[in-house]
Amino acid sequence: MGVSGMDCPKCGLINPSGGLRCDCGYNFETHKVDVVAPLQERKTSGSNAVPRRPLAMLDLSKGPYALKARSVPDLLVSLKTILPPHMTMAVKQVALKKGGKTPSIQIQDGLWRGASLIILGTNQQLTLGAIIYKVPTFAAKAIVFIGTCAAFSVIFTLFASAMLGRFALVGMGGGFVGAIVSLNVENMIARKLRDSPWSAELNRAIEEANALPTCPRSG
Numbered sequence: 001m002g003v004s005g006m007d008c009p010k011c012g013l014i015n016p017s018g019g020l021r022c023d024c025g026y027n028f029e030t031h032k033v034d035v036v037a038p039l040q041e042r043k044t045s046g047s048n049a050v051p052r053r054p055l056a057m058l059d060l061s062k063g064p065y066a067l068k069a070r071s072v073p074d075l076l077v078s079l080k081t082i083l084p085p086h087m088t089m090a091v092k093q094v095a096l097k098k099g100g101k102t103p104s105i106q107i108q109d110g111l112w113r114g115a116s117l118i119i120l121g122t123n124q125q126l127t128l129g130a131i132i133y134k135v136p137t138f139a140a141k142a143i144v145f146i147g148t149c150a151a152f153s154v155i156f157t158l159f160a161s162a163m164l165g166r167f168a169l170v171g172m173g174g175g176f177v178g179a180i181v182s183l184n185v186e187n188m189i190a191r192k193l194r195d196s197p198w199s200a201e202l203n204r205a206i207e208e209a210n211a212l213p214t215c216p217r218s219g
Contacts, residue, residue, distance in 0.1 A: 064127030078209035
C-alpha cells in the first residue's frame with residue numbers, strides 16, 4: 001500500500017512534509033514499522049480512517065490535572081479500558097515531600113519502560129499531581145549496574161596496567177565507581193523515556209481515559 005502525501009498508511013496521522021518516520025513507527029522510506037508501536041493500536045483502514053491528533057504532553061507545570069474518577073480503583077478501570085493488555089498496573093503508597101502518603105499508580109511496559117502516576121486529592125476530587133518516569137524492573141536495574149561496574153573495572157584495569165607496565169586487575173575500585181555511575185545512567189534512561197513517543201502516548205491514554213463518557217465504577 002503506498003503513501004498518499006505524508007498521511008501515515010498505518011495509523012492515519014498527518015505527518016509534516018519531508019518527515020522520515022511517523023510517531024507510530026512507520027518509516028516512509030522503508031515502508032515498514034521499525035520502532036516499537038504506540039501504546040494503543042487504532043483501526044484506521046478504509047473509509048473509516050480518522051487521523052489521530054498530534055501527540056501532546058499533559059501540562060502539569062501550572063497545577064495538578066483534574067480527574068473524573070472518584071476513586072483510584074475507578075481510575076484503574078478507566079486506564080485498563082485504554083491501555084493495551086500487556087501493560088501492568090499496581091497501586092502503592094508513596095511518601096510526599098510535605099509529609100504523609102498518597103496513592104501512586106505504577107505502570108510497567110516491559111523491562112525498561114515504567115511510570116508512576118502520583119494521585120492527589122480526596123474521593124470528592126482526584127487529581128494527577130505528577131508523572132515520574134523510571135526503570136521499573138529489578139532485572140533492568142541489574143543490567144545497568146553490572147554493565148557500568150564491568151565497564152569501569154575494565155577502564156581502571158587498562159589504566160593501572162599501562163601505568164605499572166604489567167597487567168593489574170582492578171575490580172572493587174572500578175565496581176564502586178560503576179555503582180555510582182549506574183544511578184546516573186538510570187536517571188538518564190528515565191529522562192529519555194520522558195521525552196520519548198511512549199511518554200506522549202501514555203499522556204494521551206490518560207487524557208482518553210479521563211474523557212470517557214461515563215466514568216466506570218469499580219466493584
